[in-house]
Amino acid sequence: MSALLIHNATVLTMDDANPRASALAVRDGRVLIAADDATARAAAGPGAVEVDAGGRTVLPGFIDPHNHLLSTAESLAAVDAGYPAVTSAEELAAAIAAEAVRTPAGQWVRAFGMDDAKYPGGRPDRRTLDAATTEHPVIVYHVSGHQAVVNSAALAWSGISEDVADPAGGTFLRDEGGRLTGMVLDAAMELLLPLAVDIGCHGPNFHTALPTDQLLGWLAAAADPYLSAGVTTVCDPQVSARELRVYRAARAAGTLPLRTFGMPLSHQLDALTSIGLAGPFGDDWLRLTGMKFYSDGTLLGGTAKFSTPYGERGQFAGSMYHDPDQLVHLVTKAAEQGWQVAIHTQGDWAMEQTLAAIASAAKVSGPDPRPRVEHCGYPTPEQVKRFTDYGVIPVNQPNFLHDSGGDFLRRLGDRAHRLQPMREELDLGLRPVLSSDSFVSSLRPLDTIANAVRRTTREGAAIGTDQAVTLHEALRAHTLDAAHAVGVEDRLGSLRPGMLADVVVLDRDIEAAPVDHISEGAAWLTVLDGEIAYRARG
Numbered sequence: 001m002s003a004l005l006i007h008n009a010t011v012l013t014m015d016d017a018n019p020r021a022s023a024l025a026v027r028d029g030r031v032l033i034a035a036d037d038a039t040a041r042a043a044a045g046p047g048a049v050e051v052d053a054g055g056r057t058v059l060p061g062f063i064d065p066h067n068h069l070l071s072t073a074e075s076l077a078a079v080d081a082g083y084p085a086v087t088s089a090e091e092l093a094a095a096i097a098a099e100a101v102r103t104p105a106g107q108w109v110r111a112f113g114m115d116d117a118k119y120p121g122g123r124p125d126r127r128t129l130d131a132a133t134t135e136h137p138v139i140v141y142h143v144s145g146h147q148a149v150v151n152s153a154a155l156a157w158s159g160i161s162e163d164v165a166d167p168a169g170g171t172f173l174r175d176e177g178g179r180l181t182g183m184v185l186d187a188a189m190e191l192l193l194p195l196a197v198d199i200g201c202h203g204p205n206f207h208t209a210l211p212t213d214q215l216l217g218w219l220a221a222a223a224d225p226y227l228s229a230g231v232t233t234v235c236d237p238q239v240s241a242r243e244l245r246v247y248r249a250a251r252a253a254g255t256l257p258l259r260t261f262g263m264p265l266s267h268q269l270d271a272l273t274s275i276g277l278a279g280p281f282g283d284d285w286l287r288l289t290g291m292k293f294y295s296d297g298t299l300l301g302g303t304a305k306f307s308t309p310y311g312e313r314g315q316f317a318g319s320m321y322h323d324p325d326q327l328v329h330l331v332t333k334a335a336e337q338g339w340q341v342a343i344h345t346q347g348d349w350a351m352e353q354t355l356a357a358i359a360s361a362a363k364v365s366g367p368d369p370r371p372r373v374e375h376c377g378y379p380t381p382e383q384v385k386r387f388t389d390y391g392v393i394p395v396n397q398p399n400f401l402h403d404s405g406g407d408f409l410r411r412l413g414d415r416a417h418r419l420q421p422m423r424e425e426l427d428l429g430l431r432p433v434l435s436s437d438s439f440v441s442s443l444r445p446l447d448t449i450a451n452a453v454r455r456t457t458r459e460g461a462a463i464g465t466d467q468a469v470t471l472h473e474a475l476r477a478h479t480l481d482a483a484h485a486v487g488v489e490d491r492l493g494s495l496r497p498g499m500l501a502d503v504v505v506l507d508r509d510i511e512a513a514p515v516d517h518i519s520e521g522a523a524w525l526t527v528l529d530g531e532i533a534y535r536a537r538g
Contacts, residue, residue: 003027004501004530005044007037009053010509012472014060014480014494024058026501029530034495049532056524057510059475060493061232061502062445063482066374066395066435068145069226069234069260070243071206073218075112075439076225081140082113083403089116089124092140093132100133108194109133110208111140112439114149117300117407125175126151126182139193143403144300145440146204149183150192158192167191169201169294169321186297186319196242201321202267203294203344207242215246216255223257227534229444230504230523233259235486237292237342237374240265251286258528259285259502261486263292263342269334278338280487284500289486290340290372293331293357294321296350299377299419300404300440302411304346306378310412324353328360335361340370340487342395346377355383358390372485375437377419378412384424393485394432396420396477398451399441401464405457417464422452426473433485434477446506449474450519471511471518501530 007023013034023040025032025048032043041048079099086092092114099109116123129138129151137154141147150158162180164172170187172180184192187201196209226234236243239262250256261282264272269291272278279288297303297319302311305318322330331341341361345354351373358371365371369391373379376394379387387394398420401408408416418424425432434448442448452474455465469477483493491500505525513521526534 003032003044003048004051004527004532005041005048006051006053006058006503006505007040009056009058009505010511011058011495012475013496014476015496018496024495024503026503026527026530029501031495031497031499031501033497051505051525053505055509057506057508059230059504059506060479060495060499061504061526061528062230062478063233063486063493064231064435064438064443064445064478065235065433065482065485066237066397067231067234067438067443068238068440069222069236070215070219070246071145072439072443073222074110074208074210074215076222077218079109079111080113081111082143083115083118086114088119089121089128092124093128096129096132096138096140100136103136105135107136108154109136109138113143114140115143115404117404123183124149126155126180129182141206142301143440144298145206146298146303147183147185147301148189148192151182154192155180155182160191164191167201169319171319185301186303187321197240199240199265199267202265203238203292203321207240212246212249216250216253219246219250220255220257224534226258226443227526227528228523228536229446230506230526231258231443231445232502232504232526232528233261233492235261235263235289237263238265239263239288239292240268247286256285259492261287261289263290264288266291266293266330266334269330269337273333273337279340284488284491290342291334292374293327293334293341293343295327295343295345295354296320296347299346299375299408300400304377305350306347307349310415312411316411318347318349320350320353324356327353328357331357332360332364335369336364338366340372342372342374344374346375348378348380348383351379351383355386358392362390370485370487376432378415379421381424384421384428387425387430388428392430394420394422394425394430395435395485396422396432396452397435397437397441397448398422398455399436399448401455402451402458403441405463406459406461409457409461409463418467419464421464421467422469422477423467426469431481431484432477433482434474435482444519444522445478446521447519449478450515452477453518454515501527503527507536
């Protein structure tokens, strides 16, 4: 590997001992020094590749600790049903019909990102999709990833009849006459799709059976979207046998687009225990970290479990994937085997069950367990204080506050203002992190950072601005603290000497950018493992 010198820059190192520099020297995949231009040039030595950053900001490569990489790659190759690309049930049907024309009869038509809370006519149903095509089974994933709507052909393909029973942790929605609407919630997705794995009631099942070569192609094609956003490491928070097979094959073929860590889903706990496997396991390119559990459902789709139901009419009572005792048992067993535990939790009622599980796990965990609460939607002030007892890491996605904040304000009222209370968590000495939950929201870290700093909805309304963080706090939460969340802060997340040389040069001086323009930024240059992996065109 050659040496690399980036100079004439504002280097934000995330190293408290040396927080700022004007240049960075890299050699053999490691950081040599962050210093003034002359010192860094001397360290890089003759023959180094030189990059004049022109005053741009240099940071450690962004780490996204909650990003469904393979599913995002799938979504990038599917119909975009996200808002504002699709704003009504009629536009959704038109997008599906257009894709059906390009798809051989009998093959699945797939779409991602439906946000029906914004549709003026309300939620689409199977008849909406039947109008688009009866020759193809159709599935449209909800923006949350916890729900989907399908057409009649998909129900027939899956062998689902009108008398189907709701499974544990899931629901088939029905109309006033008791007929299936085609909308399925949470664990009911398990019965619907051509699935690669059976996960039971351990989470929403979006692990579709698709040819490995197709998945590998989509994964390789995801390199540009991720690297152009400055993302150099992700942690996939729901890894089944499907994901691990594809990631391993990509690693062997040299097409894994970035460092990929993963959390096996809890349905695999017994199988992994039987062979003595627990995280951390792997290398700096492909690694298993913690184990993922689900407590309640989704805030976006109305299945988050609050102590007081939410919705315009209080219609959303929420649901749980496991009864409380079972969740405690599963999480404790995983901790006993050595796993870091990560629990999807949205509502305050579910948070109480999650904290009970974490408290039980703490009795058998090792000395530095770092329990994670994924999404961490609505912890009460008392619950946040209890996070400090166990070193809980809140894993936040403030993109939701922008994308769906108007819906949250409408459905939750004043409670919406303390969703994802990062300011409170930081002030108590916790280390909350930022993440995208892509494919559910934008994979671009500067979108996430902007939304953590400004806390406004898509419509421009304030949503809990007292919980906003500073730009530097947000940058740290997406670099060094994100590395801490996945247990690799000794090698990633800062630009200290000896660290792995993952670096992003932004296309601007991010400190000078007005808050409303932060999200317009992107990577100008991305360095992965000491090599330039992406350059902006022009």
